[in-house]
Amino acid sequence: MKNLENTPKIYVGTYGQYNDGSLFGKWFDLSDYSDSKAFYKDCYEYHRNEFLPELMFQDWEYIPDFLISESWLHEDTFRYFEITDEMDEDRAEAFEIYCSSIVLWPSNGNDLDETLQGFEESYQGYFSGTIKDPELEFTYQYIEDTGMLSDVPELLQRYFDYEAFARDLFLEGYSEYDGHVFADY
Structure with missing residues (x-):
């Protein structure tokens, strides 16, 4: 605390x-x-x-x-606070979102360690900086991290529709809550 x-x-x-x-x-x-x-x-x-x-x-x-x-x-209240005290502010906020809105812990019956493990696997990061649209910002990062366009000539890369791809990513596969992005597993 x-x-x-x-x-x-x-x-x-x-x-x-x-x-x-x-x-x-x-x-x-x-x-x-x-x-x-x-x-x-x-x-x-x-x-x-x-x-x-x-x-x-x-x-x-x-x-x-x-x-x-x-x-x-x-x-597990005191253990929950021990865990979140070890996290930075954004990650602690994301863990609270994960517990309350995504997996509905503790009412889902999982123990806190299982919930934390699921969070670690699902959480992709906080995106709210440069682009102002967390989903689009995540999409740019996703494409860079995966190297999706690395073999495409630079001239053609300009024509890639990041907004459409972001919509597809977040229709099935990812969710965004207040700038925090989670993989849907």
Whole structure:
């Protein structure tokens, strides 16, 4: 959880207090914990004045919705943040997109390591710079990387329709989300 400005936090109250009309709780900074066991221990300790408190996550910041709900924190949340902390910002954003929009992890039943492996195989990169169209920018890179036009005379290369080829690539084979390109496997 390297970015202290965007540190994941959860406001933890209890259903008992909420049902009594109170929003009493506390913000817990997840960067203070190494795992969910320590986090839950502190939550229960904070609400020790209640007999068997039923924790309620009333609000959260910088935690993807697929990892949390009002009464649930996914068991791999801390591992997810360990993994994304090792990535640069673009790659971490792409991994969140991959989990939430492409493979629908964790509801797909895969474990986090399988999901990470699939992401590594699928992710092609972030394209949003020079051309302003991520799909077209990826297509230029794809053609250069594959050497597709390397045996074509330069005079004829000028007539290649990159836009049409980009449409074909993204109709079947690749997907783009906010500048991030993924291979469809």
